[in-house]
Amino acid sequence: xxxxxxxxxxxxxxxxxxxxxxxxxxxxxxxxxxxxxxxxxxxxxxxxxxxxxxxxxxxxxxxxxxxxxxxxxxxxxxxxxxxxxxxxxxxxxxxxxxxxxxxxxxxxxxxxxxxxxxxxxxxxxxxxxxxxxxxxxxxxxxxxxxxxxxxxxxxxxxxxxxxxxxxxxxxxxxxxxxxxxxxxxxxxxxxxxxxxxx
Amino acid sequence: xxxxxxxxxxxxxxxxxxxxxxxxxxxxxxxxxxxxxxxxxxxxxxxxxxxxxxxxxxxxxxxxxxxxxxxxxxxxxxxxxxxxxxxxxxxxxxxxxxxxxxxxxxxxxxxxxxxxxxxxxxxxxxxxxxxxxxxxxxxxxxxxxxxxxxxxxxxxxxxxxxxxxxxxxxxxxxxxxxxxxxxxxxxxxxxxxxxxxxxxxxxxxxxxxxxxxxxxxxxxxxxxxxxxxxxxxxxxxxxxxxxxxxxxxxxxxxxxxxxxxxxxxxxxxxxxxxxxxxxxxxxxxxxxxxxxxxxxxxxxxxxxxxxxxxxxxxxxxxxxxxxxxxxxxxxxxxxxxxxxxxxxxxxxxxxxxxxxxxxxxxxxxxxxxxxxxxxxxxxxxxxxxxxxxxxxxxxxxxxxxxxxxxxxxxxxxxxxxxxxxxxxxxxxxxxxxxxxxxxxxxxxxxxxxxxxxxxxxxxxxxxxxxxxxxxxxxxxxxxxxxxxxxxxxxxxxxxxxxxxxxxxxxxxxxxxxxxxxxxxxxxxxxxxxxxxxxxxxxxxxxxxxxxxxxxxxxxxxxxxxxxxxxxxxxxxxxxxxx
Numbered sequence: 001x002x003x004x005x006x007x008x009x010x011x012x013x014x015x016x017x018x019x020x021x022x023x024x025x026x027x028x029x030x031x032x033x034x035x036x037x038x039x040x041x042x043x044x045x046x047x048x049x050x051x052x053x054x055x056x057x058x059x060x061x062x063x064x065x066x067x068x069x070x071x072x073x074x075x076x077x078x079x080x081x082x083x084x085x086x087x088x089x090x091x092x093x094x095x096x097x098x099x100x101x102x103x104x105x106x107x108x109x110x111x112x113x114x115x116x117x118x119x120x121x122x123x124x125x126x127x128x129x130x131x132x133x134x135x136x137x138x139x140x141x142x143x144x145x146x147x148x149x150x151x152x153x154x155x156x157x158x159x160x161x162x163x164x165x166x167x168x169x170x171x172x173x174x175x176x177x178x179x180x181x182x183x184x185x186x187x188x189x190x191x192x193x194x195x196x197x198x
Numbered sequence: 199x200x201x202x203x204x205x206x207x208x209x210x211x212x213x214x215x216x217x218x219x220x221x222x223x224x225x226x227x228x229x230x231x232x233x234x235x236x237x238x239x240x241x242x243x244x245x246x247x248x249x250x251x252x253x254x255x256x257x258x259x260x261x262x263x264x265x266x267x268x269x270x271x272x273x274x275x276x277x278x279x280x281x282x283x284x285x286x287x288x289x290x291x292x293x294x295x296x297x298x299x300x301x302x303x304x305x306x307x308x309x310x311x312x313x314x315x316x317x318x319x320x321x322x323x324x325x326x327x328x329x330x331x332x333x334x335x336x337x338x339x340x341x342x343x344x345x346x347x348x349x350x351x352x353x354x355x356x357x358x359x360x361x362x363x364x365x366x367x368x369x370x371x372x373x374x375x376x377x378x379x380x381x382x383x384x385x386x387x388x389x390x391x392x393x394x395x396x397x398x399x400x401x402x403x404x405x406x407x408x409x410x411x412x413x414x415x416x417x418x419x420x421x422x423x424x425x426x427x428x429x430x431x432x433x434x435x436x437x438x439x440x441x442x443x444x445x446x447x448x449x450x451x452x453x454x455x456x457x458x459x460x461x462x463x464x465x466x467x468x469x470x471x472x473x474x475x476x477x478x479x480x481x482x483x484x485x486x487x488x489x490x491x492x493x494x495x496x497x498x499x500x501x502x503x504x505x506x507x508x509x510x511x512x513x514x515x516x517x518x519x520x521x522x523x524x525x526x527x528x529x530x531x532x533x534x535x536x537x538x539x540x541x542x543x544x545x546x547x548x549x550x551x552x553x554x555x556x557x558x559x560x561x562x563x564x565x566x567x568x569x570x571x572x573x574x575x576x577x578x579x580x581x582x583x584x585x586x587x588x589x590x591x592x593x594x595x596x597x598x599x600x601x602x603x604x605x606x607x608x609x610x611x612x613x614x615x616x617x618x619x620x621x622x623x624x625x626x627x628x629x630x631x632x633x634x635x636x637x638x639x640x641x642x643x644x645x646x647x648x649x650x651x652x653x654x655x656x657x658x659x660x661x662x663x664x665x666x667x668x669x670x671x672x673x674x675x676x677x678x679x680x681x682x683x684x685x686x687x688x689x690x691x692x693x694x695x696x697x698x699x700x701x702x703x704x705x706x707x708x709x710x711x712x713x714x715x716x717x718x719x720x721x722x723x724x725x726x727x728x729x730x731x732x733x734x735x736x737x738x739x740x741x742x743x744x745x746x747x748x749x750x751x752x753x754x755x756x757x758x759x760x761x762x763x764x765x766x767x768x769x770x771x772x773x774x775x776x
Contacts, residue, residue, distance in 0.1 A: 004511035011504035015497045022493030058427055157430035174430075187418075188429045190355045194363060 035065040035084040037166055038102075042090055044071050047135060047195045048155045052089065052107070055159025063167050072096070085166035087159070105165045107158050115171035117162050119153045139193055142181055151176040152192055211517060215510040223502035231495050238491075239484045246480040247458055250404045251447065254460045254473030257402035257410055262465040264398055269348060269466060271297065272369050272388050275307050279375040279386065287318075295320050303394040305364045306356065309375070310337065311384045317377055321359040321389075331358065340370035340385045347371070350467040352420050353392040365392045367420075396421060404460070405479040415468040417441060440472055449477075516540025520548055532559055568746050575743045576628060576672075592645055599648075611648055614641040624671055628747075629773075632700050632707070633665045639674045639698060646682055654682060654713075655693055660700035667707045668773040670747055673740045674698065677711045677754075677766050680737060685715025685764060702772055706752075709768035717760035726756055737766070744770065 039056060041049060056067055070078050072090065080086050080102040088096055089107045097104055097114060106116045133141075138150045154174050161172040183189055278293045298304050298320045306321035314331030316324040324331070331337055339349040351368040366389040373386045399421050402410045412420035417437060419425060427433035439450040439459055448459045458480065460473040516539055523536040532555055538548040592615055599608040621638040624630050630638075636658055643656050656678075681696050699710045718726065727741045741754040748771050758764040 002511070004507045008504040008507045011500050011507070015500040015504070018493060018497050018500065022496070023490065054426060055430075058424060062424075154430050156426050157432055160427060160430065160432050185355050185357055187352065187354065190365070191426055191429055194355055194365065 035063075035167065036082065037065060037067040037163065038070050038078065038080055038083045038086040039067055040070045040072055040078050040086055040088045040090065040096060042072055044069060048153070049089070051155040051192075051195050052159035055156035055161075056087065056163050059160040059163035063163060065163060065167065067163065087162040087166065103166060105162045105171070107162055115165045115169065117158045117165065117172050117174065119158070119176050120173040121151065121176055135193065135195075138179075139184065142179065142184060149178055149180040152179050152189075154192055156192070212510055212514045215514065216506050219506040219510065220503060223499070223506065227495050227498055227502070231491065235488060235491055238487055242484040242487055243481055246483060247447065250408070250458060250473065250475040250480050251460045253402065253404045254410060254462060254471060257399070257473070258462045258464055258471050260398055260402075261395075261467075261469075261471065264395070265350070265465060265467050268303075268369060268388070268390055271301055271304060272348060272371070272386075275388060276371065276373055276386055279309065279373055280377070282376055283379060291318055294318070303391050304388060305366055305391050306359065306387075306389040308358075308387045308389075309373075309384055310387070311377070311382060312341065317384060319359060321356075323360060324358055325360040326358050334358070336368040336370035336387050337385050340372050340387075343372065345372040345374070348466065350414070350469065352414055352418055353395075356389050364389065366390055367392055367395060402473070404473045404475040406476075407479060408473065408475040410471055410473045411435065412464070413437070413440070413470045413472065420469060440470075445470075513541070516544040516548075520544065520551065524551070527555065532562070572628070572743060572746050575739050575746070591649065595645075595649055607648060611645055614644040617641045618645070622672060628670060629668045630671045631665070632660060632667045632669050635669050635671060635674055636660055636665075636698070636700060638671070639678050642675050643678065643696075650682065652693055654696055656696040656698065658698045661702060663702045664700040664707060667702065669707065669709075669770055670743055673744065673768055674709055674711065676740050677737065677768070681711060681713045681715065681764070684718075685713040705772050707770040707772050709770075710765060711768075712763060712765045714763050717762050717764055718756070718758040719760055723756050723758055727754060740768070744768070
C-alpha cells in the first residue's frame with residue numbers, strides 16, 4: 001500500500017485514540033480522602049468526646065482525610081491494618097499501642113513512644129491538677145461564687161490537632177483556658193464551656 | 199543550447215504543497231485557538247464567578263427571608279405590648295407566651311424598662327442584676343437606635359434568666375408601652391435559637407471547598423464554619439480584603455490558593471454575608487474547556503495533516519509520473535508514453551507531451567531518411583566523378599597526348615584530373631567554398647575543353663563576396679556536363695558558349711549556368727528535375743540535394759528557349775552573413 005495512504009490511515013487512527021481518551025472525564029471529580037484514621041475510645045459518651053469528634057471532623061475536612069470510631073471492649077485489640085493511623089483516647093493505652101500496627105497519637109496523657117496531645121497550663125501559671133468535677137458543675141460553682149475560676153481543657157483543639165499530628169507528625173500541647181466569671185460568657189469561650197448548647 | 203537543469207535542485211512539489219497546506223491549516227487553527235480560547239475562558243470565568251455570586255445571593259435571600267420572618271414575629275410581639283391603661287397584663291402576656299410556644303426558633307421574649315428592670319419575660323425571672331441588662335449589647339444598641347430600627351446581636355449564651363441556657367441571637371428594639379399607669383420607653387428583646395440560623399448558612403456551599411460566613415456591622419464574626427477552630431486559635435480568617443471592599447466581589451489568597459470573596463448585605467440585619475469560593479474549583483469548567491479545545495485542536499491538526507497528505511498525493515502523483523517520464527526522455531528513451539491520468543490539466547500536458555514525442559520520433563525518422571538520401575545523392579555524385587567512362591576517356595586522351603608527344607597537354611590534363619578528384623572528395627566534406635566549387639568545374643572544363651576542342655567555350659565569373667561563400671559541392675559541374683552533353687549542336691559548327699557566374703544578392707547565393715545551345719523544349723524542362731537524365735547524375739540529383747539540405751525555397755530553376763539558350767539558376771542560402 002502506498003506510503004501516503006499508510007500515513008493518512010495512521011493519523012486517522014491516532015486522531016480516534018486522542019478523541020477517545022481526550023474527551024473522557026472533562027471535569028475532575030472531587031479528590032477522595034487520602035488517609036483513613038481510627039478513633040479508639042472505651043466509651044462513646046460525654047461532652048469531652050463530643051467536642052473531640054467535632055475537632056477531628058473539621059481537621060479531616062480541611063486535611064482531606066476521614067476517620068471512623070471504634071469503641072473498644074475490655075481486652076480487645078483493634079485492627080488497624082487498613083488504616084493510616086489511630087487516635088487513642090483511653091485511660092490505659094499501652095496495651096493497644098503495643099500491637100496497634102499503625103502510627104498512633106494518644107490524647108490526654110503523655111506516653112513516651114508516640115506523639116501525644118495533652119493539655120498544658122498557660123506559661124507562668126502553676127501546674128494544674130485534674131479534677132473529676134464535670135464542666136457544667138464547675139460553671140455552676142463559678143456562677144455561684146463557690147470558685148473564682150477554673151481551667152478548661154479544649155477537646156475540640158485536641159481532636160483537631162490529633163488528626164494534624166497523624167498527617168504531619170509531632171505531638172502538641174493545647175493550653176488550658178482560664179475561665180472566670182468575666183469571660184465565662186465570652187464569645188471565645190462559650191462553645192468551650194457550653195458544648196451542648198449548639 | 200540552454201544548459202540542462204539538475205533534477206536534484208529545487209524543493210519537491212510534494213513537500214512544498216504539504217508545507218503550504220499545513221501552514222494554512224496551522225494558521226487557521228492557531229488563530230481560532232488564540233481568539234476563541236481567551237474569550238470563552240473569560241466568559242466561563244466570569245460566568246463561574248456569577249454563578250458563585252448567584253449561590254451566595256440565594257443564601258442572602260434565604261437569610262433575608264428568615265430575618266424578615268423573625269422581624270414579622272418581633273413586630274407582632276411589639277404590637278401585643280400594652281398601649282393604653284385598659285390593657286390587661288394577663289392578656290398581652292398570654293399572647294406573647296403563645297407566640298413563643300408557637301415558634302420553635304423563638305426561645306424567649308422579654309420587656310425591660312430603660313433602667314434594665316424586667317417588666318415581663320416568657321423565660322421567667324431575671325437571674326442577673328439590672329446592671330447586667332444595661333451592659334448587654336442588645337440593650338445598649340436598641341436604645342441607641344431609638345426605635346427606628348431593630349438590632350440583631352451576635353450569637354451568645356443567654357444567661358439573664360434562670361431558665362435553661364440557650365445559644366441565641368437576640369433581636370431588640372426600643373418600644374413605648376403602658377406600664378404601671380404610665381406610658382414609658384423600654385426595650386423589647388426576642389431571643390432566636392442560633393441553630394436555625396446556622397443550619398440555613400451551612401446549606402450555602404459555593405464550590406466544593408467554599409463556604410460562607412457572616413459578619414455584623416462591626417466586622418465581628420457572627421457565624422463561620424470554622425468558628426470553633428477560630429476560637430481555639432487553630433484557624434484564622436483574614437478579613438483584610440473584606441474590610442477594604444465592604445461590598446461586591448474581591449479576591450485574596452490563602453495557603454497558596456486564590457479565592458473569590460463575594461460580599462453581600464443581609465437587609466435589615468445589617469449583617470454581611472461573605473461567600474468564599476476557591477478559584478481553582480469554580481473554574482474547573484474553564485480548565486475543562488481549555489483541555490477540550492486543546493484536544494480538538496490536536497485532532498484537527500492530525501486530520502488536517504492526513505487530508506493534506508492524501509490531497510497532495512492525489513495532486514502530485516500524476517505530475518510525478520509526467521516528470522519521471524520526461525526524465526526518461528532526457529535520458530534518451532523517446533519511446534516513452536506518459537499515462538494520461540489525473541486532473542484535466544495533467545491529462546492535457548501528458549497528451550501534448552505524447553504528441554510532441556510522437557512528432558519528434560517522426561521528425562527524427564524523416565531526418566534519418568533525408569540524411570540517407572543526401573548521402574546517397576552525394577555518393578552518386580562522387581560516383582559520377584569516378585565514372586569509368588569519363589575516367590577512361592580522360593586517361594585515354596592523356597595517353598593519346600603522350601603518344602603524340604603532347605606531353606605538356608597531358609600534364610595539364612593529368613593535373614586537372616587530379617585537382618578535379620581532390621575537390622570532389624574534399625576530405626569527405628559536403629560543403630566547400632564557392633571558390634573550390636568553381637575550381638572544380640574549371641578543372642572539369644579544362645579536361646573537356648581538351649577533348650572537345652572548339653566545340654565549346656566557357657567563362658567563369660564570380661564576385662568577391664560569392665567566392666567566400668559556402669556551397670554544397672558538385673552542383674555546378676553536373677549542370678555544365680549536361681550543357682556539354684546536350685546543348686552542343688553537332689549538326690552545326692557553331693561553338694557553344696557556356697557562361698558560369700556566381701553572385702550574391704541579399705541573403706542568397708546564385709550560380710547561373712547559361713549556354714547558347716539548342717535549348718530545351720518546355721515539355722522537357724518540366725520533367726528535367728524529376729527524372730534521371732541520360733547517364734549522368736543529372737539535374738534532379740543536384741536539385742534534390744539542395745532541397746534536402748536547405749529546404750524547398752532553394753534549388754534549381756531552368757529557363758530555356760529552343761535554338762536560343764538555356765539558363766540554369768542554382769539558388770542557395772548564404773552561409774556567411776547577409
